[in-house]
């Protein structure tokens with residue numbers, strides 16, 4: 001592990017999850033920036049465009065409405081003009097009397113007819129509103145006309161005939177078959193001096209009567225137009241501004257149909273040329289015509305459209321700039337975080353020298369620097385920990401070795417001590433048996449003491465040897481079948497005399513639930529149990545000692561030794577299993593013993609895969625329990641079968 005404290009090189013190849021994380025954070029930030037900057041712009045633009053187009057439409061509507069108004073006024077004025085022209089034809093008294101005379105003659109005088117006709121022609125020449133003047137009697141027979149072919153024709157069937165007898169009027173346009181045109185006729189009745197109707201003076205209005213008014217395009221732009229439509233057949237009365245739309249054809253549109261239905265108003269609709277338009281329409285009751293003023297929406301909204309395009313361009317530019325700023329800021333924020341993430345991962349993978357570069361003087365910078373401090377502390381702590389672990393390992397190994405050497409030494413020493421001790425015991429027995437000659441009582445007594453003490457010493461050495469062997473791991477545990485009942489019998493035989501000596505009851509029981517044959521090391525079991533039984537007898541003065549072998553439910557079995565002896569104080573329960581530890585350690589020791597028995601029993605239980613527990617009440621007695629795994633011959637058979645596989 002490197003500890004040079006250099007900043008770690010960025011590793012971008014090792015883990016591909018990291019760039020994905022960074023990209024997500026960055027794109028979220030960029031998206032937020034762009035959204036925050038573009039949304040208000042777009043909203044403002046949308047509102048502005050909406051308002052501008054509404055205003056533009058209103059403006060066009062107003063304009064069209066006022067144009068329609070102007071045209072209507074002009075038509076009214078035109079009509080008034082036509083009436084006064086017609087009036088002028090017979091205004092002077094001579095003309096008037098000539099006309100009355102002509103109309104009241106039983107047979108028209110040709111020269112008078114010629115005079116009147118000449119006057120009519122002269123009047124026709126000085127005006128433009130009419131294309132023909134003609135005069136007919138109340139029966140409808142034409143007496144005089146500026147069109148000679150009309151003379152003597154009868155107009156009784158014409159739509160204007162009947163109303164013309166009533167008073168001054170203008171006949172709404174009607175389709176005249178013979179001229180194949182829409183015709184408008186203005187007329188006034190003629191009365192004689194007595195007020196008797198003698199005929200009607202009529203004028204055929206020029207076909208282009210209102211065309212001039214309607215085709216004037218002031219204020220109508222490139223596509224705007226005004227036109228009149230007749231109630232009859234929906235014919236155009238004034239020409240379309242555009243090619244290919246003859247007068248005598250039926251035209252329909254919302255504007256035309258509304259005007260002809262007698263409505264006044266404005267609307268957006270598709271016009272007779274199939275163009276979306278804004279239109280103002282009105283009904284002219286005087287002439288029974290519909291007046292329509294229209295402008296194509298494309299033209300009406302052109303300015304708006306242009307300003308919308310400009311707005312979109314500006315908004316797009318603003319969005320682009322905002323996105324770039326967003327990207328820049330996002331990078332500034334995410335790069336150190338991404339670096340920190342990389343370094344954190346390196347650290348978690350064991351590179352404790354990994355550090356991040358602190359560039360920013362803000363919270364992110366502080367985060368980086370705090371992280372570096374933390375990493376440095378972690379590194380130091382881990383180093384110390386590793387050193388401690390190493391030291392502890394060495395110490396443990398040394399302790400183990402020391403213990404092993406100690407056990408080795410003890411085992412060897414015990415063995416070396418036993419040989420001379422056995423010799424001492426042997427010679428003492430020879431002496432006591434009198435094989436070396438008769439001994440005095442005093443000698444016998446002394447040699448008996450030598451013999452006893454040597455035996456105690458031998459016991460002690462044997463215990464030590466056992467313990468040392470077990471600790472040195474030199475004890476082999478057998479796995480042989482044995483009978484628990486047999487084991488109990490052996491222990492009973494061994495302890496029987498002791499029980500008798502001390503006058504104690506010795507109860508032995510073997511649970512019927514225990515299998516008749518178990519697998520284990522009887523010698524070791526016997527040794528461990530007899531240690532417990534010896535103690536029980538040693539520390540019990542009245543009552544009984546009990547040995548019980550029982551099966552537990554969890555594939556284990558127990559050897560339980562209980563007594564009604566002196567008991568063990570609670571604090572001593574912790575250490576009585578340690579070597580050379582006894583409850584009673586004073587100089588006035590009442591009980592003999594080395595303090596090794598329980599240590600041997602515990603170690604034996606362990607090497608057999610079990611453990612020893614004690615429970616005791618001072619003055620009432622103690623119970624020691626060795627718990628061992630319950631192994632039956634079938635288990636061994638199965639194991640062997642496995643091994644042979």
Ligand code: ADP
Pocket residue numbers: 531535536537539563565566567568576581582583584592593594595596597598599622
């Ligand atoms: P010792 O040779 O002294 O018996 P052990 O290791 O067998 O050594 O026992 C340690 C100590 O535990 C004993 O000295 C005694 O104080 C206590 N002890 C063991 N068994 C009993 C018992 N059944 N009743 C009371 N005290 C006991």
